[in-house]
Amino acid sequence: GQQVMQIPQYQHVQEGEDFTTYCNSSTTLSNIQWYKQRPGGHPVFLIQLVKSGEVKKQKRLTFQFGEAKKNSSLHITATQTTDVGTYFCAGILTGGGNKLTFGTGTQLKVEL
């Protein structure tokens, strides 16, 4: 079954509201990556986290890697219509060699 789950599956927000998606793995991850896929497009890399407890920011986006390296989150402050898309986490499961496993994704819709 799916080893990397994301919640929620869908999120509708009003422009200006905050948004968070959570990524949970059944096993520890050696790293975590985040991607954004616009409707009709392909996934585009946003960031990679490697260290336990690591926090990185990109403008309105904050990424966090859990202390146990089994979960991660992406938080967007004051969403804009340009944030619309599906956000995926991805990581190498411990013992997974070079296999990059993607999460199930969270689809974000932003309404004016």
Added chain:
Amino acid sequence: NAGVTQTPKFQVLKTGQSMTLQCAQDMNHEYMSWYRQDPGMGLRLIHYSVGAGITDQGEVPNGYNVSRSTTEDFPLRLLSAAPSQTSVYFCASSYSIPGGAYEQYFGPGTRLTVT
């Protein structure tokens, strides 16, 4: 640089037909992979390769074959298409490190329908 290119963009097959999805990259990346994307399932790894002549199975390899004769190309072959293989297929490439991962560059995708 063209990045990662995929052909065709769209394809309709009848059950039992075979075909090859093409993927090429011009970034000299060692790591290449194929994913399929289905609603609510995220991106599932079909096959991947860490260099020319080396391939391995991902989560959902059944019904698909791959080979990697050059660094640039990584074709995906559907042996006998089934309706369950209706999906969007993405090829991706990156630099490679053992047990780790770099930024994945994705192609534009191939939308496949099997009737």
